[in-house]
Amino acid sequence: MIDNNAPPPRRKRQSFAKTLVAELSRQITEEVIKSGEKLPTESQIMNAHNVSRTVVREAISRLQASGLVETRHGVGTFVLDNLNTHGLRIDPATIVTLRDVIDILEFRTSLEVEAAGLAAHRCSDEDVALMRNALDEFNQALHSSNAVASDLRFHHQIARATGNRYFTDIMSHFGPGILPRTRLDSALLTHSDPEQYQARLMGEHEQIYQAIARRDADAARAAMRLHLTNSRERLHKAHDQAQPLKGVARL
Numbered sequence: 172m173i174d175n176n177a178p179p180p181r182r183k184r185q186s187f188a189k190t191l192v193a194e195l196s197r198q199i200t201e202e203v204i205k206s207g208e209k210l211p212t213e214s215q216i217m218n219a220h221n222v223s224r225t226v227v228r229e230a231i232s233r234l235q236a237s238g239l240v241e242t243r244h245g246v247g248t249f250v251l252d253n254l255n256t257h258g259l260r261i262d263p264a265t266i267v268t269l270r271d272v273i274d275i276l277e278f279r280t281s282l283e284v285e286a287a288g289l290a291a292h293r294c295s296d297e298d299v300a301l302m303r304n305a306l307d308e309f310n311q312a313l314h315s316s317n318a319v320a321s322d323l324r325f326h327h328q329i330a331r332a333t334g335n336r337y338f339t340d341i342m343s344h345f346g347p348g349i350l351p352r353t354r355l356d357s358a359l360l361t362h363s364d365p366e367q368y369q370a371r372l373m374g375e376h377e378q379i380y381q382a383i384a385r386r387d388a389d390a391a392r393a394a395m396r397l398h399l400t401n402s403r404e405r406l407h408k409a410h411d412q413a414q415p416l417k418g419v420a421r422l
Contacts, residue, residue: 187222187223187226188226188229188230188233191216191220191222191226191227191230192230192233192234194220195210195216195230195234196234196237196239199234199239199240199250204250205250206250206251206252207249207250207252208249208250209246209247209248209249210231210240210247210248210249210250212247213227213228216230225297225300225301228297228301229301229304231248232301232305232324232327232328232331233320233324234248235324235327235342235343236320236321236323236324236327237320238251239251240343241340241343242339242340242343243336243340244336244339244340245336269406272406273403273406273407276399276402276403276406277403279399280396280399280400280403282338282341283326283329283330283395283399284392284395284396284399285392286329286330286333286338286342286395287329287379287382287383287388287391287392287394287395288388288389288391288392289332289333289334289335289338289388290329290330290332290333290383290391291382291383291385291386291387291388291390291391292386292388293332293333293334294332294383294386295332298328298331298332299332299383299384301328301331302325302328302329302332302380302383302384303380303384305321305322305324305325305328306321306325306376306377306380308321308324309321309322309325309373309376310373322376325376325380326342327339327342327343329379329383329395330342332383371401375394375397375398375401376398378394378397378398379391379394379395379398381394382394
């Protein structure tokens with residue numbers, strides 16, 4: 172008997188997820204599924220596209236990271252209405268200066284450090300696998316847009332692994348604009364070699380993942396705090412050293 176819930180091999184799963192994301196994105200952009208409407212259930216998507224539950228959840232996570240949908244715990248996943256002002260959502264247009272980016276990192280630290288600890292306590296094997304997939308894609312990304320999407324998805328998966336709907340709800344309202352390199356060239360502003368800068372980011376993310384994977388809550392909190400604090404301090408140093416750079420942080 173074929174178990175449709177069993178996760179397929181990693182490469183196939185990633186390929187299936189990308190295909191499913193493309194199809195659901197098409198349905199959303201063409202308004203087959205309209206703003207504010209609920210997506211089909213996991214089981215319905217599984218049956219319609221002949222994929223596993225793991226593939227469906229990975230695809231939904233990617234749609235969340237892209238800012239197309241939000242998941243409401245116990246209710247379902249809904250297409251975001253860009254005109255909807257309810258709830259918390261950070262408008263990328265308001266992130267203009269280096270100071271704004273640093274403020275976002277401080278806010279994320281207050282939220283994501285504890286999320287990492289809870290995720291280490293509560294994560295399932297499937298949660299760990301989804302984090303690994305996101306991190307692998309981040310490490311392998313050749314283009315900044317791909318790296319941003321997989322980076323954001325990694326952080327979303329951590330929030331989801333907490334099992335606490337409020338962490339998930341808040342993170343689902345965050346778009347790519349919360350990541351520093353979507354607003355500015357962090358490596359350039361901190362006078363870092365791009366390859367060394369990327370290697371440091373990869374190492375910091377790997378430490379977070381490894382701590383969660385071995386269910387070490389204290390180490391997970393410490394690794395997340397180190398990652399976000401390092402990002403903040405790198406930018407803080409650039410902010411203090413630079414002259415006012417009008418428009419440098421705006422893409």
